[in-house]
Amino acid sequence: MKLEIKDLNVSIDGKPILKGISLVVNPGEVHALMGPNGSGKSTLSYVLAGHPKYKIDRGDILIDGKSILELSPDGRAKLGLFLAFQHPFEIQGVGLSKFLFTLAKLKNEKLSFIDFKKQLDVNLSLLGVDKSFIDRDVNVGFSGGEKKRAEVLQLLTVKPSLAILDEMDSGLDIDSMQVLSKAISELRTPKFSCLVITHYQRLLNYLKPDFVHVLVDGKIVASGNAQLALEVEKKGYQGMAV
Amino acid sequence: MSLTILNNDYEKKYGFSDPEKFVFKTQKGLSEETVRQISKIKNEPEWMLDLRLKALKIFLSKPMPEWGGNLKDIDFGKYTYFFSPSDKIAHNWDDVPADIKKTFDRLGIPEAEQKFLGGVGAQYESQTVYHKLREDLAKQGVVFTDTDSAVKEHPDLIKKYFSTVVPAGDNKFAALNTAVWSGGSFIYIPPGVKVTVPLQAYFRINAKNVGQFERTLIIVDKDAEVHYIEGCTAPVYSTDSLHAAVVEVIALEGAKVRYTTIQNWSSNVYNLVTKRAVAHKDAVVEWVDGNLGSKLTMKYPCVILKGENSRADILSVAYAGKAQHQDTGGKVIHLASNTSSRIISKSVSKDGGRSSYRGLLRVVKGAKNVTSSVKCDALILDKLSRSDTYPKMKIEELATIAHEATVGKVGEEQLFYLMSRGLSESEALALIVLGFIQEFTKELPMEYAVELNKLIQMEMEGSVG
Numbered sequence: 001m002k003l004e005i006k007d008l009n010v011s012i013d014g015k016p017i018l019k020g021i022s023l024v025v026n027p028g029e030v031h032a033l034m035g036p037n038g039s040g041k042s043t044l045s046y047v048l049a050g051h052p053k054y055k056i057d058r059g060d061i062l063i064d065g066k067s068i069l070e071l072s073p074d075g076r077a078k079l080g081l082f083l084a085f086q087h088p089f090e091i092q093g094v095g096l097s098k099f100l101f102t103l104a105k106l107k108n109e110k111l112s113f114i115d116f117k118k119q120l121d122v123n124l125s126l127l128g129v130d131k132s133f134i135d136r137d138v139n140v141g142f143s144g145g146e147k148k149r150a151e152v153l154q155l156l157t158v159k160p161s162l163a164i165l166d167e168m169d170s171g172l173d174i175d176s177m178q179v180l181s182k183a184i185s186e187l188r189t190p191k192f193s194c195l196v197i198t199h200y201q202r203l204l205n206y207l208k209p210d211f212v213h214v215l216v217d218g219k220i221v222a223s224g225n226a227q228l229a230l231e232v233e234k235k236g237y238q239g240m241a242v
Numbered sequence: 243m244s245l246t247i248l249n250n251d252y253e254k255k256y257g258f259s260d261p262e263k264f265v266f267k268t269q270k271g272l273s274e275e276t277v278r279q280i281s282k283i284k285n286e287p288e289w290m291l292d293l294r295l296k297a298l299k300i301f302l303s304k305p306m307p308e309w310g311g312n313l314k315d316i317d318f319g320k321y322t323y324f325f326s327p328s329d330k331i332a333h334n335w336d337d338v339p340a341d342i343k344k345t346f347d348r349l350g351i352p353e354a355e356q357k358f359l360g361g362v363g364a365q366y367e368s369q370t371v372y373h374k375l376r377e378d379l380a381k382q383g384v385v386f387t388d389t390d391s392a393v394k395e396h397p398d399l400i401k402k403y404f405s406t407v408v409p410a411g412d413n414k415f416a417a418l419n420t421a422v423w424s425g426g427s428f429i430y431i432p433p434g435v436k437v438t439v440p441l442q443a444y445f446r447i448n449a450k451n452v453g454q455f456e457r458t459l460i461i462v463d464k465d466a467e468v469h470y471i472e473g474c475t476a477p478v479y480s481t482d483s484l485h486a487a488v489v490e491v492i493a494l495e496g497a498k499v500r501y502t503t504i505q506n507w508s509s510n511v512y513n514l515v516t517k518r519a520v521a522h523k524d525a526v527v528e529w530v531d532g533n534l535g536s537k538l539t540m541k542y543p544c545v546i547l548k549g550e551n552s553r554a555d556i557l558s559v560a561y562a563g564k565a566q567h568q569d570t571g572g573k574v575i576h577l578a579s580n581t582s583s584r585i586i587s588k589s590v591s592k593d594g595g596r597s598s599y600r601g602l603l604r605v606v607k608g609a610k611n612v613t614s615s616v617k618c619d620a621l622i623l624d625k626l627s628r629s630d631t632y633p634k635m636k637i638e639e640l641a642t643i644a645h646e647a648t649v650g651k652v653g654e655e656q657l658f659y660l661m662s663r664g665l666s667e668s669e670a671l672a673l674i675v676l677g678f679i680q681e682f683t684k685e686l687p688m689e690y691a692v693e694l695n696k697l698i699q700m701e702m703e704g705s706v707g
Contacts, residue, residue, distance in 0.1 A: 077664035092678060092680075093676065
């Protein structure tokens, strides 16, 4: 799926956060967006998914050539957009497996529980998690790593055409990062596009991006190939902003 | 057709009403004459009439309660206190008057009976119109009948237990019920008999401005077990109806009783019910109480733990929608040592609805080694709605008590999270609400759980979030 962000200006409570972002993610491409805390990375991911609290002052977001600004979050999800949250929410009383089945059914109404379960077992072993994991309530009492796994499990279940991963790597050890990266690479097809948002370069060692962009103070200050990430690592974000 | 004790479209499914046909009804309003008439038409023994008349005096002398919900608009003069649509109780659905049978058909009762119930009672206005108990249960000595018949067929049990758990003087509405009661279930389970299939009664108010005052008495003898289910609905009228029931449960030594209620009254019904159980030594009493609909519900299922080692479990859910007030909760009184109790209460308020938790936990002096946990959780779905908590504790002995209360609001962030997964706003809300009451739903027979879920999903539609 093709994502185009055109001169996007976004504010919250009158305070500008994103100041003229333009970016094109073509089908099949993986882009990384790096930036320090407060640069507007998470805002961008929320705005792409349609969070109501942000105001779009100028610009547009298009999916396959059509503006999605008027679409609700679920409308965007139905087009094939998926946001993996940095801080996902707890849903008391709803088991993870039931939740995943609900999501899978949204995509394919006729899906049988047996077929769903088969795929789920494959996904669970891919993520290296115990089967009892899916009997727990969604995100309730999950550790940081478990929450990320639950997000990726949803990602694998929904199989979106455009995934936005918001700080997947925060609070993860190297092993977990490897496992999650491997799982996400399972989704890669010529049609699947991905925007990986991260603070650190290390995730990009596993989730090899085609392009890297650096976001500082609501603006993209540099774009390039995977090499750029290493440069950021060396010079720091302040070095890039100049 | 599935079982529709609950259904997702009240107006369409239960909002219908049938023409008011009756074989006998009293004049509007309440007087000694009304009470005498009711007793006479039932051909009751003198002692029951005396009980009724004494209760009427208590009712008239007691002031209207000033706590709970707004009772000021109740005009006792405008209700019909006894309204009998049929003069006999059928034991076969084919013998039920055709238009009444049609009602229960539409509500799915005969089908549910065949599918998973051990016995069924159906009450229409003041009168039980159908009663049937599975033969094998009858052979074991199980009695499941309407309370009017029990007065004649089991006078000893009635004399021994009637009005002992909820005396007429308990509260104004218990007094009213005792004065004008009609119908309700009477259950007796003999010692050691374990009834594994639920017994169910269904209560339907059809006519306008009618009061329904059923009286249920359940006696579970030593080491016996039973699960009783009741469901209630009424059509949607612009004028209101009054439902003031009394339920008394006696769990003798080692007995186990579960009493499940799913009420889905239309929003013009005052639902003022007194439910109380006494648990003797080693007995277990469980109230599973679901309150939806009604204009005002005031109901606090109670267990008196009278015998050592007895246990109480009260699980309740209240859903308050537009212009509804659910004032519900649970009460446990620990009179004996080594007794334990658990109260879990969940309430959901939406579209300006109000839900209040009102509970009492009491441990009397001398009751040693008591444990209890009380948990009340409220979920508020919008800014118009309201939730209050009035927990009361009176602990006179060293006891282990856990108390927890939470008030949650469905936040924008939580909704956004679910909507970003492709769920619509109402689907997301329904998922949150169903998850919230899951502790309750999982205790229901599957057919009821499915219907309850459907109802909640329907209620969430058209929401403003």
